[in-house]
Amino acid sequence: MALQALLGCVALLLAAAAAGIGLAQRRAATPAIYGVALATSVAALSLALGALLAPPRLAATLALPIGLPWLGAHFRLDALSAFFLVVANLGGAAASLYGLGYGRHEEAPARVLPFFPAFLAAMNLVLVADDAFTFLFSWEFMSLASWALVMAHHRRSGNAAAGYLYLLMASFGTLALILAFGLLAGWSGAYDFAAIRNTSPSMLMGAAVLVLALAGAGSKAGVVPLHVWLPLAHPAAPSHVSALMSGVMTKVAVYGFVRIVFDLVGAPYWWWGALVALAGGITAVMGVLHALMEHDLKRLLAYHTVENIGIIFIGLGLALAFTANEMPAAAALALTAALFHVFNHSVFKSLLFFGAGAVLTATGERDMERLGGLIHRMPQTAFLFLVGSAAISALPPFNGFVSEWLTFQAILLSPALPQWLLKFLVPAIGALLALSAALAAACFVKAFGITFLGRPRSAVAREARETDRWSLAAMCTLAALCLVAGVLPAWFIDALAPVAQALTGSHLPERHGLDWLTIVPIAQSRSSYNGLLLFLLIALAAGLAAAAIHRFASSRLRRAPAWDCGFPDPSPATQYTAGSFSQPIRRVFGTVVFRAREEVHMPAPGALDSASLHVRLRDLLWDALYVPTARVVAFAADRLNAVQFLTIRAYLTLVFGALVALLMVLAVWQ
Amino acid sequence: MIDRLALDIAHLCAGGLVLVSFMLLYQDRLTGLINTFALHALVVSFSVAWQAYIQQAPQLYITAAIALGVKAVIIPLALHRIIVRLGIHRSIEPVVSIGQTMLAGIGLVALAVMVMLPVTAQAGTLAREDLAFALSVILLGLLMMISRRNAVSQVIGFMSIENGLILAATGAKGMPLVVEISVAFSILIALIVIGIFLFRIRERFETVDIHLLHQHRGEQP
Missing domain, CATH: 1.10.287 (Helix Hairpins)
Incomplete structure (x- = not known):
């Protein structure tokens, strides 16, 4: 029944998309379309939650006589689909809620309103598809709908080029997936997933399918070196769509990869895990390094999507390696970590993009070098953005910490692997993960500090206004989820148990007894994490410290010259900038990875022209590939x-x- | 079932068709070309009729009658009228010399036999040989289309391809009559359309040598 109802939601969204074409010029269209999208997403979310938390004994299936005449359209709702449907519809509901407020500032609603519900519908369809044709059709529909949204403001400089690159890379990805499904279907041409599951391809064929799936789903998710379109296309769309693309569509791509590699292709070989985890490690570090060099707020967030996709693929790769070596408990741990990070990233990345969208609406600026001091003008947005920043930087007690910690726990199990290559490789990948986590924290100190702290660097930043209530409501919901998932991770991990059970044959131990909020991935003696305890500790320590400061310091508010030593000039240009903040890291990594060159132009003594500093970065991957x-x-x-x-x-x-x-x-x- | 003689006569017809295809290749006058095409269609219709007899498939007689009536009589007559009205009785110039064209044709027949005989190892003897000959006729028709410049001779090459298709289909026991009728009509309509085009082309450019058309597209001097 849930499956039929879900398909009904999809049909409703498609109807809303069709209505959006006709109504887009009316004023009432924006709240109507986003309202319908919100209601439908919430309904689909509750259906998916129901299917995930109270799974039926057999996965619901449905075949409709549409599509290819000899194949029809098959749909299926199992634990994996249900989990990703929860992620997709949570993001969809939040984006619709945000769109109720943000959409009012849209200058070309006719270019957004029809495609937004269609995009949501397409993502839902991908997640329930149960044959190759329906899957690929929905996948391509999703690509095209999101492409139309990227091109919504096509006259803005750079957007058309971003859309073109996106279209090319999306076609490449679909081509790879078509080939992968072609290989999976084999000579008999069985495109139905149930039939594909029953055949096991040869070693060479399986390897080809893995590589094609990594290229096809990876290009959509943003795995290096197929990520180039992502930091251009995601920020080009309106902000709530950016949130959907970064937070949800990349997750749908991860779903495609998991569906093919864990479910359809059959038993993995150990080196598959090495390949996927290595791709993940490189993606994580490259993504965060690019993000550090970036001064455009939305593009910085998009590069962080690349980084987080890397973290997810590290988890998936480890799960493959453990599955190949018949270590189901470890595989379940790695897979749970990856899937939990899928959920977490979709929540905090949506939150951050909403924050960036609020800043964009208030100031019209995406360049951090022209922002600053917004915490005084937009205190609520600033606080919520801070929550998202802490979560994405993997700081406890927020959710990002839990999933990255679980990934590390899985990495720490790698000495038990029998292959020497993996024994050496996985700790190295762990080092890459640790590096990317640290750099991500640095990057968000920069993003938050330069954007919200200090003094305004431009007139628009000086006159910014707090964003509307709808947007704040969407951000508050997501921020609360970040905290809840960080403090009470055991609930979320238990919800993932059926997925891990289906794909790896095992799952993490359920919560039990007194320590019901503690998560114990392997054994009590090795490691455990209690988010609530840590949260209480942090709250207590912070409260005590604040109380002590207020008790022993003067409570009178004083305004004093800021950083007066060396900062007597009141011009905001003397502040730390995004460029100066990232310079030390650019010095360390940039000379190798980006071939960074600094050119300093000093005027001759006595000359009146200003000095200048140019930084030239080269993207070696772009140049080489x-x-x-x-x-x-x-x-x-x-x-x-x-x-x-x-x-x-x-x-x-x-x-x-x-x-x-x-x-x-x-x-x-x- | 099929006695020796019946099989031999079927082979004779199919082989005769290939032979007439070769004859088409070296005709250097339009009148002779059209007459040879009429012979081509005649051989096809006889071959189809023979198949109808040995397969006891009466519907094939209709196919044979259509081939005889339309392709051996009506179309050649129409083409004769066209070339008389166009006033083109001059010799037609093959692009490659006749000797080379014939050699290429022989190569194509060899290729068709090499491809068809192993592929159809399971099929009946009759269908096997027929298919090899039919493929030869099709390839020779294509060769004719690319080796001629004149639009009328290209039309004839096209229709000889269609004859090869009929030979293949009847040999394979069971081309539905509907398909045959529709193919025949489409060929007829193609002839009408092409005929009209020929007049239009002549009116515009005062020739039906398609080589001259390309000059009017502007990319050749």
Whole structure:
């Protein structure tokens, strides 16, 4: 029943999308469309929660006579789908709530309103699809709907290029997935997932499917080196859509990867795990390094999406390695960590993008170098953004800490793996993870500090106004979820048990007895975490410290010159900037990773022109991978252009030549 | 079931069709080309009729009748009228010399036999050989289309391909009549359309040599 109701929600969203085309010019359209989207998402969320928390004994399936005539459309709602549906619809509901307020500032509602519900519907469809055709159709629908949203403000500089790159990479990803499903379907062409599950491909075939799935789902999720479109396209969309793309669509991509690699392809080999975890580790570090170099608030967040996807793929890779070595408990731990991080990242990344959207509405600025001091003008947004920053920086007691801690616990189990490569590789990946976590914290000190603290660097920042109530309500909900999932992680981990059980054959120990809020991934003697205790400790310590300061210090509010030693000039230009904050890290990593070059121009003594400092960064991956590819394509297109202008007889000759060549191949082949 | 003689006659017809296809290749006058095409259609219709007889498939007689009536009589007559009205009785110039075209044709027949005989190892003897010959006829028709410049001879090449298809289909026991009728009509309509085009082209450019058309597209001097 839940599945039918979910499909009903999808149909309702599609109807809202169709209505959005006709109504977009009316004033009432914005609240109506977002209201419908909100109600539908909440309904779908409760249905998915029901399916996850009280799972039926058999997964619900449904076949509809639409789509390919000999295949139909198959849908299925199992624990994995239900979990990702919870993530998707939670993000969808929050974005719709936020859109109720944010959408009023939209200058081109007709370009957003029809596609927003369609995008939500497409993501839901991907998650319940149970045959390759329906999956790929929904996947492509999702890509195109989000592309339309990226192009909503297509006249703004850079957006058209971002949309073009996104379209190219999305096509590449879908192509890889089509090939993966083609290999999975085998000679018999069984595109139904149930039939695919029953066949087990050979080693070579399985490896090819893994690589194709990593390329196809990875390009959508933002795995390095296929991430280049993500930091351009995600920020180009309106902010609530950015939140959906970063927070939810990348998770749908992760779902696609998990569905193919853990469910469809059959038993993994140990080196699959090494490959996936290594890709995750590199993605995490590259994502956060790029984020540190970035001064555009939304693009910084998008790079952090790349980093978090890396963390998720580390967990998935470990789960594969453990599964291949028949260590189900460890595999369940790694998978639970990855899936919990999926949930956590969708919550705090949506929150952060909403915060960035509120700043954008209030000031019209995304460049941090022109913001500052917003904590005085937008105190609530600042506080909520701080919560999100703490969560994404993996600080206890918030949720980001729990999932990263669980990932580390899984890494610490790697000495038990029999393969020497893994014994050496996994600790190295752990080091990459630790590095990225530390750099992420540094990056969010920068993002929060430069944007909200200090003094305003521009007139728009000086005159910013607090955002509307709808947006604040959406952000408050997500911030509360960040805290709850961090303080009471055991509930969330228990909810993940059926998913881990289905995919790895084991799950983390359920909470029991007195220490029902403590999570114990392996054994009490090794490690345990009690979020509530830690939260109380932090609250107590912070409260005591605050009380002590107020008790022993003067409570009178004083305004004194800030940082007066070396800071007597009242111009905001003398403050620390985003560039100066990241300079030490750029010095350490940038010279190698980005070939960073600083050019200092000092005027001659006595000259009146100003000094300047230019930093040049190069994206080596872009130069090494994408530029040559583009050059080859352009060259081939140039050469093949002649084929467009042949005579009729020349075309016939081409057909004839191709036919004869194929017949020759056939004759020789036998 | 099928006695030796029946099989031999079927082979004779199919082989004869290939032979007439070769004859099409070296005709250098339009009148002769059209007459040879009429012979081509005649051989096809006889071949189909023979298949109808040995397979005891009466519906194939209708196919044979259509081939005889439309392709061996009506279309050649129409083409003769067209070329008379266009006033093109001059010799047609093959792009590759006739000797080379014939050699290429022989190569194509060899290729068709090499491809078809192993592929259809399980099929009946009749279908097997017929398919090899039919593929040869199709390839020769294509060769004709690419080796000629004149639009009328390209039309004939196209229709000889269609004859090859009919030969293949009847040999495979059971081309539905509906398909045959629709194919025949589409060929007829194609002829009408192409005929109209020929007049239009001539009116515009005073020739039906398609080589001259390309100059009017602007990419050749």
